[in-house]
Amino acid sequence: MSGSNALKRFTPRKTLAAIAVGSVLMMSAPGVMAADTSIVKGHIVSSEGATVSNATITLKHKTKGLVYTVETNEKGDYFLRNVPVGDYDVSITKDGFTKTQESGVRVVIGQPVILDGQLTAVGVDNVERIAVTGSMIRRIDTSSSTSGVTFSQEELNTMPVDSGFENIALLAPGTAAAGGSNFNGASSFGGSSSAENAYFLNGLNITNIKTGLSSLSLPWEAISQTQIKTGGVSPEFGGALGGIVNAVSKSGDNEFKFGGEIRYDPSSLRATQDSIYDYNGVMQDVTAQDSYDFKQAKLWVSGAIVEDSLFYYGLYEPRKEESKWSGQTTTSVRDRESDRWFAKLDWYMTEDHSIGFMAMNNKRTWTTTTYAYDWETDEIGAQKGVDSPGEDGGQLYSLNYNGYLSDNFSVSAVVGRVVQEENTVPASTDPSVWDGRDGWVKLSQETNSTLYNEEYTRDQARIDFNWDLEEHAISFGVDYTNVAVKYLETPNGIDEGAGWWQIRTAGEGSISGAAPGEDYIQRRVRDRFTDSDVSALAFYVNDSWQATDSLVLNMGLRYTQSENTMSDGTAYVDFDNQIAPRLQAIYDLHGDGSAKVFATYGRYYQPVSANMNITQGSSASDLIDFYAFDEVDVNGYPVLLPDGSPSRGELLRDTYVQQDSSDSNAGEIASTTLKPMYSDEFTVGYQQEVFDTMSAGARVIWRDLGRGVEDSDITSPLNKKLAELGYDSVGSTWFLHNPGESLTIAKDFDGDGQVDNVTLSPEEMALPGMQRHYLALELTLDGNVTEDFRINSSYTLSDNWGNTEGLVKTDNNQADPGWTTSYDYGDIMDHSYGDLPNDHTHVFKFNGSYDITEELIFGFVTSISSGRPQNYLGRHPLGVDSCEEGNVWDACEGYYGHSSFYDENEDPAPRGSQGNLPWVTKLDLSLTYMTDLFGGDFTVKGTVYNVLNTDTATNIVETRTRDGEDGLELNPDYGRVTDRQEERFFSLVARYQF
Numbered sequence: 001m002s003g004s005n006a007l008k009r010f011t012p013r014k015t016l017a018a019i020a021v022g023s024v025l026m027m028s029a030p031g032v033m034a035a036d037t038s039i040v041k042g043h044i045v046s047s048e049g050a051t052v053s054n055a056t057i058t059l060k061h062k063t064k065g066l067v068y069t070v071e072t073n074e075k076g077d078y079f080l081r082n083v084p085v086g087d088y089d090v091s092i093t094k095d096g097f098t099k100t101q102e103s104g105v106r107v108v109i110g111q112p113v114i115l116d117g118q119l120t121a122v123g124v125d126n127v128e129r130i131a132v133t134g135s136m137i138r139r140i141d142t143s144s145s146t147s148g149v150t151f152s153q154e155e156l157n158t159m160p161v162d163s164g165f166e167n168i169a170l171l172a173p174g175t176a177a178a179g180g181s182n183f184n185g186a187s188s189f190g191g192s193s194s195a196e197n198a199y200f201l202n203g204l205n206i207t208n209i210k211t212g213l214s215s216l217s218l219p220w221e222a223i224s225q226t227q228i229k230t231g232g233v234s235p236e237f238g239g240a241l242g243g244i245v246n247a248v249s250k251s252g253d254n255e256f257k258f259g260g261e262i263r264y265d266p267s268s269l270r271a272t273q274d275s276i277y278d279y280n281g282v283m284q285d286v287t288a289q290d291s292y293d294f295k296q297a298k299l300w301v302s303g304a305i306v307e308d309s310l311f312y313y314g315l316y317e318p319r320k321e322e323s324k325w326s327g328q329t330t331t332s333v334r335d336r337e338s339d340r341w342f343a344k345l346d347w348y349m350t351e352d353h354s355i356g357f358m359a360m361n362n363k364r365t366w367t368t369t370t371y372a373y374d375w376e377t378d379e380i381g382a383q384k385g386v387d388s389p390g391e392d393g394g395q396l397y398s399l400n401y402n403g404y405l406s407d408n409f410s411v412s413a414v415v416g417r418v419v420q421e422e423n424t425v426p427a428s429t430d431p432s433v434w435d436g437r438d439g440w441v442k443l444s445q446e447t448n449s450t451l452y453n454e455e456y457t458r459d460q461a462r463i464d465f466n467w468d469l470e471e472h473a474i475s476f477g478v479d480y481t482n483v484a485v486k487y488l489e490t491p492n493g494i495d496e497g498a499g500w501w502q503i504r505t506a507g508e509g510s511i512s513g514a515a516p517g518e519d520y521i522q523r524r525v526r527d528r529f530t531d532s533d534v535s536a537l538a539f540y541v542n543d544s545w546q547a548t549d550s551l552v553l554n555m556g557l558r559y560t561q562s563e564n565t566m567s568d569g570t571a572y573v574d575f576d577n578q579i580a581p582r583l584q585a586i587y588d589l590h591g592d593g594s595a596k597v598f599a600t601y602g603r604y605y606q607p608v609s610a611n612m613n614i615t616q617g618s619s620a621s622d623l624i625d626f627y628a629f630d631e632v633d634v635n636g637y638p639v640l641l642p643d644g645s646p647s648r649g650e651l652l653r654d655t656y657v658q659q660d661s662s663d664s665n666a667g668e669i670a671s672t673t674l675k676p677m678y679s680d681e682f683t684v685g686y687q688q689e690v691f692d693t694m695s696a697g698a699r700v701i702w703r704d705l706g707r708g709v710e711d712s713d714i715t716s717p718l719n720k721k722l723a724e725l726g727y728d729s730v731g732s733t734w735f736l737h738n739p740g741e742s743l744t745i746a747k748d749f750d751g752d753g754q755v756d757n758v759t760l761s762p763e764e765m766a767l768p769g770m771q772r773h774y775l776a777l778e779l780t781l782d783g784n785v786t787e788d789f790r791i792n793s794s795y796t797l798s799d800n801w802g803n804t805e806g807l808v809k810t811d812n813n814q815a816d817p818g819w820t821t822s823y824d825y826g827d828i829m830d831h832s833y834g835d836l837p838n839d840h841t842h843v844f845k846f847n848g849s850y851d852i853t854e855e856l857i858f859g860f861v862t863s864i865s866s867g868r869p870q871n872y873l874g875r876h877p878l879g880v881d882s883c884e885e886g887n888v889w890d891a892c893e894g895y896y897g898h899s900s901f902y903d904e905n906e907d908p909a910p911r912g913s914q915g916n917l918p919w920v921t922k923l924d925l926s927l928t929y930m931t932d933l934f935g936g937d938f939t940v941k942g943t944v945y946n947v948l949n950t951d952t953a954t955n956i957v958e959t960r961t962r963d964g965e966d967g968l969e970l971n972p973d974y975g976r977v978t979d980r981q982e983e984r985f986f987s988l989v990a991r992y993q994f
Contacts, residue, residue, distance in 0.1 A: 037081070037082045037083055037084050037085065037402055037412070038083055038085060038107050038108060038109060038111055038112065038113065039079070039080065039081050039083065039112040039113070040057075040059060040068075040070075040080045040083050040107065040112070040113045040115060041077070041078060041079045041080065041112060041113075041114055041115075042057070042077070042078060042114050042115040042116045042117065043072075043075075043076050043077050043078075043116050043117075044057075044072050044076045044077075044078070044092060044116070044117045044118075044119060045076060045116075045117075045118055045119070046097070046118070046119055046120070046121065047118060047119070047120040047121065051072075051074075051075055051076030052072060052076050052094060052097070052119055053072050053073060053074045053075070053076060054071050054072060054094065055071065055072045055076075055078075055092055055093065055094040055097075055117075055119060056069055056070075056071055056092070056093050056094065057069065057070050057071070057072070057078055057080070057090065057091075057092050057115070057117075058090070058091045058092075058093070059080070059083065059088045059089075059090050059105075060088060060089045060090075061084065061086050061087070061088055061253070062086065062087045062088060062089060062103075062104070063086065063087070063253035063254060063255055064084070064086065064253040064254060064308070064311065064348075065253075065254050065307065065308035066084060066308065066348055066351075067351065068080055068083060068351060069351075073470075079408075079468050079473070081404075081410045081466055081468065082354075082402045082403070082404070082410050082412065083107050084107070084251075084346075084348075084354075085107050085108055085109055085224065085225060085248055086106070086107060086253075087104055087105065087106050087107075088104075088105050088106075088107060089101065089102070089103050089104075089105075090102045090103075090105050090115060092117045092119060094119060096121060096122055097119040097120060097121055097122060098119065098120050098121075098122055100117060100118075100119060100120075102115070106152075108150055108152065108225055108227075109150065109225045109226075109227050109246060109247070109248045111141075111150055111227070112141055112143065112144075114141070114593070140593055140594060140595065140596055140687055140688065140689055140695060142552060142586050142587075142588045142593050142596045143544060143552050143554075143586065144232075144234075144544075144552075144554065144584065144586065145232045145554075145584045145585075145586050145596075145598035145599070145600050145683070145685065146229055146231070146232040146233060146234060146584075147229070147230050147231040147232055147683070147685070147699060147778075148172055148227060148228045148229040148230045148231070148243075148244075149171060149172045149227075149228050149782075149792060150225060150226070150227040150228070151168060151171070151225065151226050152224065152225050153223055153224055153225065153226075153250075155790075155849075156168065156226075157928070157939075157941070158849045158857045158859050158926075158928050159847065159848070159849050159859035159860070159861060159926060160859050160860065160861050160924035160925055160926035160943045160944070160945065161861060161924075162943075162945065162987075163220035164185065164214075164220070165199060165214065165215050165226065165245045165247070166185045166186060166187050166214055167185075168226050168228060168245075169187045169189070169228050169243065169245060170187055170863070171228070171792060171845065171847050171861065172228040172230050172243075172794075173230065173778045173780055173794035173795075173796050173843075173845065174189060174190050174230050174231070174701070174776060174778055174796055174798070175187045175188065175189050175190075175228075175230065175243070176188045176838055176840050176843065176865065177954075178193075178194035178808075178810055178838075180810050180813035180814075180815065180955055180979060181813060181955075181978075181979050182813050182814070182815040183213055183214075183808065183810070183813075183815050184208065184211075184213045184214045184815075185214055186213040186214040187243075188242065188838040189230055189242035189243030190230060190231060190242060190243065190681075190701060190703050190774055190776070191703055191772065191773075191774030191776075191798070191800035191836070191838055191839070192241045192242035192243075192679070192703070192772075192774075192806055192838075193242070193805050193806030193807045193808045193810075193838070194213060194214075194242075194808060194810075194838075195211055195212040195213050195609070195806070195807040195808045195815070195817040196212065196240055196241040196242040196606055196806055196807055197212070197214075197240050197242040197243050197244070197245065198212075198237065198238075198239050198240035198243075198244050198245070199214070199215035199216075199244075199245045199246075199247075200237075200244070200245070200246045200247065201215075201218070201223075201247045201248070201249060201358075201396075202247075202248060202249055202356070202358055202398060202400060202414070203398070203400055203412070203414040203462070204358070204396070204398045204414060204416040204418070204460065205239075205418070205458065205460055205481065206218070206396065206418060207239075208420070209418065209420050209456035209458050209483055209610055210420070210454070210456055210485075210609075210610055210611050210614075211609060211610075211611050211808075211815060211816075211817050212609055212611075212807070212817055213808070213815060213817075215245065216362060216394075216396065216418065216420070217340075217362045217364075217393065218342075218360070218362065219298075219315055219317040219340040219341065219342045219360065219362065220317075221250075221261065221298045221300060221315055221317060221342075222249050222250055222313075222315050222342040222344075222360070223247050223248075223249060223250070224247075224248050224249055224250040224251075225247065225248050226245065226246075226247045227244075227245070227246040227247070228243065228244075228245055229243055229244035229245075229246065230243050231243075231600070231681060231683055231699070231701055232584060232598075232600040232602065232681075232683055233582070233602065233604070234542055234554065234556055234582055234584075235540040235541070235542050235556035235557060235558035235580065235582045236464060236475065236477060236540055236542070236558075238479075238538050238540070238558050238560055238580070238604070238605065239536070239560075239605070239606070239607050240604065240606065241604045241605075241606045241677075241678075241679040241705075241806070249313075249342070249344055249358065250302070250313050250315075250344070251302070251311055251313050251344050251346050251356075252302035252303050252304060252311035252312045252313045252344070252346070253302070253303070253304065253311060254303075254304045254307055254308065254311075255303065256301075256302070256303035256304075257300075257301065257302045257303065257993060257994070258300070258301045258993070258994060259298075259299075259300050259301075259936075259991070259992060259993030259994070260297070260298060260299050260300075260991070260992055260993075261296075261297070261298040261989060261990065261991040261992075262295075262296070262297050262298075262989070262990050263294070263295070263296040263297075263298075263987060263988070263989045264294070264295055264296075264987070264988050265292075265293070265294040265295075265985055265986065265987045265988075266293060266986070266988075267291045267292055267293040267322070269985065269986040270291070270292060270983060270984070270985040270986070271946075271949050271983040271984040271985065272287070272288055272290065272983065273287045273288070273290075273951050273980070273983050274287065274288060275287050275288040275289075276976060276977055278439040278440070278972075278973050278976060279439065279972035279973050279976075280438060280439045282328070282439050282440075282441055283328060283375045283376075284328075284439075284440065284976065285977075285978075286325070286326040286327060286328070286375055289324070289325070289326040289331070289378075290323075290324065290325050290326070291322075291323065291324045292321070292322070292323045292324075292985075293321070293322040293323070294319070294320075294321050295319065295320045295321075296317065296318070296319040296320075297317070297318050297319070298315065298316070298317045299315070299316045299317075300313070300314065300315040300316070301313075301314050302314070308348075309347065309348050309349070310345070310346070310347045310348075311345070311346045311347075311348075312343075312344070312345055312346075313342075313343070313344040314341070314342070314343050314344075315341060315342040315343075316339070316340075316341050317339075317340045317341065317342070318337070318338065318339045318340070319337070319338050319340070320335070320336070320337050321334075321335075321336045321337075322334075322335055322336075323336070326373050326375065327373070327375075327442060328373075328375050328441065328442040329372065329373060329374075329375075329442045329443070329444065329445045330370050330371065330372060330373050330384065330445050330446075330447070331370070331371045331372075331373040331380050332368055332369070332370045332371075332447075333368070333369045333371075334366050334367070334368045334369075335366060335367050336364055336365070336366035337364070337365055337366070338362065338363060338364040338365070338393065339361075339363075340360075340361060340362050340363075341360070341361050342358075342359070342360045343357075343358070343359045343360070344356065344357070344358050344359075345357040352403055352404040353401075353402075353403035353404070354401070354402050354403065355399065355400065355401045355402075356399070356400045356401075357398070357399050358396070358397070358398045358399075358400075358416075359395070359396065359397050359398075360395065360396040360397075361393075361394075361395050361396075362393045362394065362395075362396075363391060363392070363393035363394065363395075363421075364391060364392055364393050365389070365390070365391045366389070366390050366391070367387050367388065367389050367390075368387070368388040368389075368390065368427070368447070369383060369387050369388070369427075370383065370384040370385065370388065370427055370428070370445075370447040371383050371384060372384060372445050384427060384428045384430070384445050384446075384447055385426070385427035385428035385429075385447055386427050387427060388425055388426060388427035388447050388448070389425050390422075390423065390424060390425055391421070391422070391423055392420075392421060392422040392423075393420070393421065394418065394419035394420045394421050395417075395418075395419050396416065396417070396418045396419075397416055397417050398414055398415065398416030398417075399414070399415050399416065400412070400413065400414040400415075401413045401414075408467065408468040408469065409465070409466070409467050409468075410465070410466045410468075411463065411464065411465050411466075412463070412464045413461075413462065413463040413464070414460075414461070414462055415460070415461040416459075416460055416461075417457065417458065417459050417460075418457070418458045418460075419455070419456070419457050419458075420454075420455070420456045421454060421455045421456075422452060422454045423452065423453050423454070424448055424450070424451045424452045424453070426446075426447050426448040426451060426492055427447040427448075428445075428446055428447040428448075428492075428644075429492060429493060429494050429497075429643070429644065430444055430445060430446040430447070430492070430493070430643075430644030431444065431446060431449070431491060431492050431493035431497055431498055431499055431500065431501060431643075431644050431645055432444055432446050432449035432491075432492070432500050432501065433446075433501040433502075433503075433638075433640065433644070433645065433646055434501070434502050434503070435502075435503040435637055435638075436502055436503065436504055437503055437504060437505050437519060439973060441637070443503075443637055443638070443640060443646070444501075444640065444644060446492055446644065448492050449491065449492055449500060450489060450490070450491055450492060450500075451489070451490050451491070451492055452487075452488070452489055453486075453487070453488040453489075454486070454487050454488075455484075455486040455487075456483060456484070456485055456486075456610060457483065457484040458481060458482070458483045459481070459482050459483075459484075460479065460480065460481045460482075461479070461480050462477060462478065462479030462480070463477055463478060463479075464476075464477035465477055471545060471546045471547075472543055472544065472545050472546075473543070473544040474541070474542070474543050474544075475540075475541070475542045475543075475544075475556075476539075476540060476541040476542070477539070477540055478537070478538065478539050478540075479537075479538050480535075480536070480537050480538075481534075481535065481536045482533060482534070482535045483533060483534040483535070483610050484531075484532075484533055485530055485531070485532050485533065485534065485610050485613045485614065486530070486531050487528065487529065487530050487531075487613075487614045487618065488528070488529050489526070489527065489528040489529075489614070490527050491524075491525055491526065491527075493643065493644065493645065494643050495643070496643075496645070497641065497643030497644055497645035498525060499523040499524055499525040499645070500523070500524045500525075500526075501521065501522070501523050501524075501645060501646055502521075502522045502524075503519065503520075503521055503522075503637070503638060503646070504519070504520060504521075504522055505517065505518070505519050505520075505963050506518050506519075506520060506963070507875065507897065507963030507967075507968070508875075508878070508963075508967065508968075509875075509878060509892060509893070510963075511653075511656060511893050511895060512626040512652060512653070513626050513652030513653030514626065514628075514652055516963075516967075517963075517965055519629055520626050520627065520628060520629070520652060521626070521627040521628070521629065521638060521646055521648045522624060522625070522626055522627075523624070523625045523626075523627070523645075524622070524623070524624045525621075525622075525623050525624075525625075526620070526621070526622040526623075526659075527620065527621050528614055528615075528618045528619070528620040529567070529618055529619045529620070530566070530567050530613050530614055530617060530618035530619065531567045532564070532565045532566055532567050532569075532613045532617060532618075533563075533564075533565045533569075533613075534562070534563075534564050534565075534607070534608070534610045534613060535562065535563055536560060536561065536562035536563075536607060537560070537561045537562075538558060538559065538560040538561075539558070539559045539560075540556065540557065540558040540559070541556065541557055542554060542555065542556030542557075542582070543555050543556070549588075549591065550587055550588040550589075550591055551585070551586070551587050551588075552584075552585075552586045552587075552588075553583075553584070553585055553586075554582070554583065554584035554585075554586075555583055556581070556582040556583070557579065557580065557581050557582070558578075558579075558580040558582065559578065559579055559580070560575070560578035560580070560605055561575065561576045561578070562575045562578070562607050562608070562676070563575070564608050564610075564612060564613055564617060565613070565617070566613075566617045566618075566666060566669075567617075567618070567619055570665065570666045571666060572616070572617050572666035572669055572670040572736070573608045573612075573617075573670060573674060573736075575674075575675070575676045577675070577676070578605040578676050578678070579603075580602070580603040580604060580605055580678070581601070581602070581603055582600075582601075582602045582603075583600065583601045583602070584598065584599070584600045585598060585599050585600075586598040589688075594688060594689045595686070595687065595688035595689065596686070596687055596688070597684075597685070597686050598683075598684070598685050598686075598687075599682075599683065599684045599685075600681070600682070600683045600684075601680070601681070601682050602680070602681045603678055603679070603680050603681075603706075604678060604679050604680075604681065605676050605677065605678045606676070606677040606678070606679070606807070607676075608676075608677075608709060608818060609807065609817035609818050611816060611817050611818065611819065612736070612817070612818045612819060615711075615816055615818075615819040616661075616669055616670070616711055616734070616736050616818075616819060617661075617669060617670075618661065619661065619662045620659055620660070620661050620662065621657075621659065621660045621661075621662060622657070622658040622659040622660070623655050623656070623657055623658070623660075624655065624656040624658060625651060625655050625656075626651070626652040626653055626656070627648035627649055627650065627651055627652060628648070628649035628650050628652055629648070629649060630647040630648050630649040631647040632647075656732075656895075657731055657732045658713075658732055658734070658895070659732065659734045660731075660732070661734075665746070665747075665755075666746075667744075667745060667746025667747060667755065667757075668733075668735075668745065668746065668747045669734070669735065669736060670735065670736035670737070671735065671736065671737040671738070671743035671744050671745065672744045672745075672746050672757070673741075673742065673743065673744050673759075674709065674736060674737060674738060674743075675707060675738050675741070676707070676709070677705075677707055677708050677709045678705075678706045678707055679703055679704065679705045679706060679772075680703070680704050680706055681701065681702070681703045681704075682701075682702045682703075683699055683700065683701050683702070684699070684700050685697060685698060685699035685700065686698050686699075690781075690783075691783075691785075693783050693784040693785075694781065694782060694783030694784065694785070695780075695781075695782060695783055696779075696780065696781045697778075697779070697780045697781075698777070698778070698779050698780075699777070699778045699780075700775075700776070700777055700778075701774065701775070701776045701777075701778065702773075702774070702775055703772075703773070703774040704772075704773055704774075705770060705771060705772035705773070705802065705804070705806070707738055707741070707769075707770065708738065708739060708769075708770030708772075708804060708806070709736065709737075709738060709818055710736070710737070710739055710770065710804075710818060710819075710820070710822060710823040711734055711735065711736050711737075711818070711819055711823070711824070712734070712735055712737065712739070712765075712767065712823045712824055712825070713732060713733065713734055713735075713824055713825055714733050714734075714735045714737075714743075714745075714760070714765070715730065715731070715732050715733045716825075716826075716888055716889050716890075716891045717760055717764055717765050717766065717888040717889070718730065718733055718735075718745065718758070718760065720764075720888055721758060721760055721764060722749060722758065725749075725758065727749040727750055727756075727758075728749070728750075730747075730749070733745070736818075737765075738769075738770075739765075739767045739768065739769055739770050739823050740762055740767060740768055740769020740770065741762055741769070742759055742760060742761045742762055742765075743759070743760050743765065744757055744758065744759045744760075745757075745758050745760075764888065765888070766826055766882065766887060766888045766889060767823060767826060767829060768803055768829055768832075768833075770802075770803065770804045770823075771802035771803050771804065771833065772800070772801075772802035772803075772804055772805070772806060772836065773799075773800070773801055773802050774798065774799070774800045775798065775799050776796055776797065776798035776799070777796070777797045777798070778794060778795075778796050779794060779795045779796075780793070780794045781793050781794075787851075788850060788851035789848070789849075789850045789851075790848045790849055790850075791846065791847065791848035792845075792847045792848055793845060793846045793847070793848075794843075794844075794845045795842075795843070795844050795845075796840075796842075796843045797841065797842060798839070798840065798841065798843070799835070799839065799841065800835065800836045800838050800839035800840075801833075801834060801835050801836055801839065801912070802833065802836055803822075803829065803832040803833045803834075803911070804822050804823075804832075804836075805822075805836050805837050805838060807820075808820060809821065809822060809837075810837035810838065810868075810955070811837045811871060811955070811958060812899075812958075813955065813978065813979070821896060821899060824896070825882075825889060825892070825893070825895075825896070826882035826887070826888070826889030827876040827881070827882045827883055827889060827892050827900050828896065828899060828900055829882070830876065830881040830882050830900060830901060830908070831881075831900075831901035831902070831908045831909065831910045831911065832901055832910075832911050833910065833911060834869070834910045834911030834912035834913055835869040835911065835912030835913075836869070836911070836912065837868050837869070838868070839868060839869055839912065840865045840866050840867070840868060841866045842864075842865065842866045843863065843864070843865040843866070844862075844863065844864045844865070845862065845863045846860070846862045846863075847860065847861045847862065848860060855929055855930050855931050856927070856928070856929055856930075857927070857928040857930070858925075858926070858927055858928075859925065859926040859927075859928065859943075860923070860924070860925055860926075861922075861923075861924040862922070862923050862924075863920075863921075863922050864919060864920070864921050864922075865919065865920050866916060866919050867916045867917030867918050867919055867920060867952070867953075867954075868916065868917055868954070869911070869912030869913075869914075869915075869916055869917075870912070870914040870915050870916060870917060870956070870958065871901065871909070871911055871912060871913075871914055871958045872901065872902070872903045872904075872909035872913075872914050872958065872960040872974075873898055873899055873900065873901065873902075873958045873959050873960055873961075874898050874900060874901075874902040874903055874904060874906070874909070874959070874960045874961035874968075875897060875898045875900065875902065875906075875961050875963075875968055876892060876900035876902060877902065877906040878892060881908075897963075898959045898960070898961050898962060898971070899959075902960075902961075903960055903961070904960055904961050904968065904969065904970045904971075906968065909960070917952070917953055917954065917956065918952050918953065919952070920950070920952045920954065920981065921948065921950055921952070922946055922950065922981065923946070923947045923948055924943065924944065924945045924946065924947065925943070925944050925947050926941055926942065926943040926944075927941070927942050928940070928941040929941075933992065934994075935994055936992055936993055936994030937991075937992070937993050937994070938990075938991070938992050939989075939990070939991040939992075940988075940989070940990050940991075941988070941989040941990075941991070942986070942987070942988055942989075943986070943987045943988075943989075944984065944985075944986055945982070945984065945985055945986075945987070946981060946982060946983065946984040946985070947984065948984075949983065949984035950981055951980045951981050951983065952980060952981050953977040953978075953979070953980050954979045954980055954981065955977070955978045955979035955980075956974075956975050956976060956977055956978060957971075957973050957974055957975060957976040957978060958974070959971050959973070959974060960974050
């Protein structure tokens with residue numbers, strides 16, 4: 001295969017392959033989203049410095065036997081695309097010159113390898129070997145300014161990094177763990193919310209389909225390399241404002257391999273965190289009773305069906321989890337098992353064409369046994385109901401193709417399907433009952449408060465083309481995705497006992513129908529159903545132009561159309577104007593690739609989550625009833641009836657309809673002028689080689705949210721507008737729109753059978769636009785300190801502020817993308833501008849490994865970060881701000897109670913103005929022993945996570961006020977910890993392969 005491209009010329013430097021293979025990479029390059037390939041390029045000169053044309057560069061895969069060849073053009077440049085990842089032997093030949101060669105050059109995902117060579121004429125005594133100065137060695141890629149890190153699984157195996165993309169992502173600068181327990185461990189990239197990232201495996205989108213929070217659960221042994229993109233992302237990637245995680249799986253080669261691994265995380269070596277009590281001494285988090293025991297086995301086999309051509313890889317990964325946890329009234333014991341497997345076939349039909357097939361299963365099943373429990377006496381009682389089974393997970397399938405259609409025109413394509421399912425089977429029909437009058441006391445002993453039946457299917461296809469010209473490398477492509485959403489949700493319980501029950505005390509402005517200070521019983525019943533779709537079609541083009549010998553310009557554009565439908569197929573979201581430019585300028589400071597300065601600009605769009613089809617676009621009802629007290633026990637708690645619901649008296653008011661969209665059309669649930677959510681990013685930076693084996697960099701990042709999409713209860717401003725137009729008022733109307741912009745609701749308001757279009761201007765809505773800003777300085781140093789000592793380190797100084805976190809809301813642990821309490825009412829947004837939950841001003845990271853001997857490796861992962869901002873959330877006073885008489889929100893129904901930015905004196909308490917949580921320090925250490933045993937490789941690794949056993953709070957109760965007998969009073973439970981660092985635990989891994 002031959003190809004050409006005029007590329008940057010590099011001065012040959014000394015060979016560094018021996019110490020560079022396996023190092024952490026800091027900069028990635030633009031290129032197609034090939035499943036498991038990358039780029040090799042470079043410039044060849046003679047010993048006199050003259051360019052050498054028609055020299056042949058040959059790459060031979062060390063284990064697959066694959067051979068790739070390319071010739072230099074008249075400028076001495078060469079360019080080879082779609083090179084499978086792995087280690088290669090490289091040779092450069094030309095008649096009249098001495099052959100030069102290099103062994104062990106590693107090609108990694110999304111990372112161009114730049115190999116410059118110097119050929120010496122035959123007969124000249126001063127023969128020099130090829131000088132390999134690629135990104136794996138020189139470490140500075142002057143063709144791209146995409147930022148991030150890339151790790152091979154071999155590197156991660158020598159470090160204390162737990163399985164999962166999120167643990168790898170946290171090694172990169174500018175990333176932070178979301179603080180809430182409902183966020184599936186997802187990370188925040190560059191101040192964005194943790195639901196705004198995208199994840200890919202072999203070119204297939206494996207992002208969590210429902211919420212976008214993290215990725216599918218994977219059999220981790222199958223992953224070969226993982227690339228974390230944190231900024232300056234090129235246009236072939238879309239659908240994310242935060243970051244991109246791009247991984248490639250393992251595959252077979254000519255050598256037959258068989259191996260196994262056993263991992264054991266014993267509960268006996270897991271620290272126990274103290275239980276958390278409220279101010280009354282009532283246990284709220286019974287962690288002292290928790291236990292978790294994890295066992296996992298792995299068996300894999302790989303090899304060649306046809307030598308040098310057809311390869312296979314298979315993995316079987318059973319695991320078992322035994323966990324126990326307690327609440328105030330129940331103890332649960334769960335045995336969860338999964339028999340995960342992964343399979344990969346690769347057929348290299350010719351040097352120019354290959355196809356691959358991937359399949360995976362990650363289903364889990366479990367049985368939960370629930371017992372009555374008394375936290376005060378620590379006594380476990382009788383079993384509640386029967387054992388409760390459950391299952392989740394699904395399957396993945398994909399087919400990909402890579403090939404050259406001509407010497408300089410290549411193509412990559414992938415089609416695939418991802419399925420996720422989850423079903424709830426309750427052991428008991430008892431509903432959930434809590435008393436919240438004085439702290440939170442659980443009265444019920446239910447096994448499940450809500451029942452779910454969910455299935456999500458993502459079908460996707462994409463094709464990418466590359467046209468490599470003399471001074472331009474042009475990439476373009478198209479991708480299509482369709483997600484089928486099938487969802488059913490109901491509260492647990494039988495007939496009139498079904499629902500979520502709470503005992504409360506009415507305050508001023510309460511909508512319960514009870515007088516201030518009077519106790520009442522609240523029942524909420526929410527049912528949802530949808531059989532709908534989310535689809536997106538995107539086109540992109542990018543030109544990487546070598547404008548001068550020292551300047552590269554990457555000019556790209558991505559265009560996306562997307563829609564979300566209701567169950568009847570009607571689109572309530574229909575976007576066709578998502579135009580996203582992506583621009584990069586990279587300047588080679590010294591002309592030898594040892595240092596660069598760069599600047600980038602990019603616009604990124606975020607799709608409306610599949611979760612919104614459930615929360616907003618479903619056939620749904622959300623009803624709330626309020627009852628007087630009836631029969632109570634000696635403690636003043638309502639007596640529970642045989643169906644598990646509380647004894648109750650008369651209905652205090654008509655049913656409060658929070659949402660009823662069963663018969664709604666699209667224009668009644670979303671604005672007909674709805675526009676997509678987007679963010680802009682600007683970066684400038686500098687990077688250079690230091691000490692030949694390391695790189696140091698500095699980058700300044702500015703991210704600005706340009707527009708958001710959220711839901712609001714627009715009943716109050718809408719009814720004021722309808723009164724002006726002479727229409728009757730309407731009931732509760734929850735509506736999807738762009739806060740800060742006008743909205744249009746389409747509904748038959750006058751009952752004449754014709755749809756009326758009513759527009760509310762930004763002034764008539766009186767809601768601020770969604771604002772989120774991120775400004776940061778990143779300093780990085782990574783590479784090989786010595787041949788035995790490898791580091792990846794960074795310091796990030798940042799500020800993240802505005803009035804919205806984004807799609808989710810960490811400060812109240814709400815993992816409902818696009819459907820948070822933000823913007824629900826005007827009073828919720830008063831004084832909401834300030835430091836956001838993902839704001840961590842200072843973050844230090846220091847990770848790596850050290851070879852104590854050839855057989856013993858010490859690994860470390862360390863992070864120190866300042867705590868997130870704290871808030872005061874209190875009851876919004878009447879007569880001021882959005883509740884001022886005459887304001888469109890003056891009704892201030894107060895359904896959320898104490899959720900506005902006010903203190904106990906009813907004074908404004910702007911977001912993030914109440915100090916910060918404590919600094920979070922985490923230290924993980926590992927020791928790995930490797931040796932030859934019976935002709936195979938044997939490894940034992942011991943890891944201690946959170947060595948210092950720190951349990952710093954990452955979230956607290958921020959509700960500052962409560963309703964008391966004499967009116968508003970200080971909430972004594974303010975500051976109680978709700979989330980904290982995971983406790984210290986030990987993991988032992990034994991591995992053998994031959």
